[in-house]
Amino acid sequence: MSTNILKITKQYDTQAKCLSYLKSLRWGKTVKCPNCESDKIRERKSQPYQYFCKNCKKQFSVFTGTIFEGSRLPLPKWFAAMGLMLNAKSGMAAKEVERNLGVSYKTAYYTCMRVRIGMLMEHTSKLTGIIEMDESYFGGKARKYKKIPDNEQSIGANEITLKRGRGTNKVSVAGIVQRKGNVHTEVMGKLTKRNLLAMLKHYASSDNSILMTDGFKSYKAMDAYIDHLTVNHSKQMSKGITHVNTIENFWGSVKNGIKGSYRAISKKYLPFYLVEFEWKFDHKLYKGNEFEKLLKNALQHEKGLLYWKAKSTQNVKEVAYGK
Numbered sequence: 001m002s003t004n005i006l007k008i009t010k011q012y013d014t015q016a017k018c019l020s021y022l023k024s025l026r027w028g029k030t031v032k033c034p035n036c037e038s039d040k041i042r043e044r045k046s047q048p049y050q051y052f053c054k055n056c057k058k059q060f061s062v063f064t065g066t067i068f069e070g071s072r073l074p075l076p077k078w079f080a081a082m083g084l085m086l087n088a089k090s091g092m093a094a095k096e097v098e099r100n101l102g103v104s105y106k107t108a109y110y111t112c113m114r115v116r117i118g119m120l121m122e123h124t125s126k127l128t129g130i131i132e133m134d135e136s137y138f139g140g141k142a143r144k145y146k147k148i149p150d151n152e153q154s155i156g157a158n159e160i161t162l163k164r165g166r167g168t169n170k171v172s173v174a175g176i177v178q179r180k181g182n183v184h185t186e187v188m189g190k191l192t193k194r195n196l197l198a199m200l201k202h203y204a205s206s207d208n209s210i211l212m213t214d215g216f217k218s219y220k221a222m223d224a225y226i227d228h229l230t231v232n233h234s235k236q237m238s239k240g241i242t243h244v245n246t247i248e249n250f251w252g253s254v255k256n257g258i259k260g261s262y263r264a265i266s267k268k269y270l271p272f273y274l275v276e277f278e279w280k281f282d283h284k285l286y287k288g289n290e291f292e293k294l295l296k297n298a299l300q301h302e303k304g305l306l307y308w309k310a311k312s313t314q315n316v317k318e319v320a321y322g323k
């Protein structure tokens, strides 16, 4: 369901209205100290929505520990940015947010990055049923290429085909999806059996599940953990239910999005974008209030920390999952 941006900007047109909404989403009726969880708190009379914890003597606000912490962007603009990003089915460039919100490019860029962290979901249940696993490759320059020989049909003379995927220095990303379910991705240094199997075990249950992959030899190792069918790409794209079309469609949406909306993305920041595309994929059929769900998710404690850590050190998912 698409998000009604006009409704959001009308309903939450002042900082106070936004703060009240965030407060209710984060704490409901009882404000709790993010530091010690105590509800013995006092709201500062001179500064509404600023709290003092009588237990640990710390000050905090609804922003503390979240992606909103330390941002000077007024909340109505934050909300608009989030609405815009949710509605942009194939991604929203910071340049567009800059234009729509009338903020600097830098502000737009960092706000978008924080919103992506807000989209990082903790998944409590494992994938099950029909599961597809596949890898894809992003960015970088292809190392090997060959000219198409003259005797082969080609569109233009001297056309160069780039050798894509396995064996190039692109960034490899592994993905796993449950049909009619959620998708997860991981940037992988090496697509080894060990790494792929660890990812499979992390996200998927082997009970009542069946795994579909292509013939890449590293997937052979999965047989010991889960029922496994291999799709032979050279023969046909799919045979009945045996296919990896779901995950391939997901890669297609990420690639289109990156090509259309974003300029070159560095290896370090690719995971931020992957989080965004995972969110979009997982919410394609979501019937609830996606905007509110995103706000709630973004208000989780530690999300802010995740953002600052990921920005300065490792990629966001490595930080999130402690790898």
Ligand SMILES: [Zn+2]
Pocket (backbone or CB within 6 Å): 033, 034, 035, 036, 037, 038, 053, 054, 055, 056, 057, 058
């Ligand atoms: Zn406290």
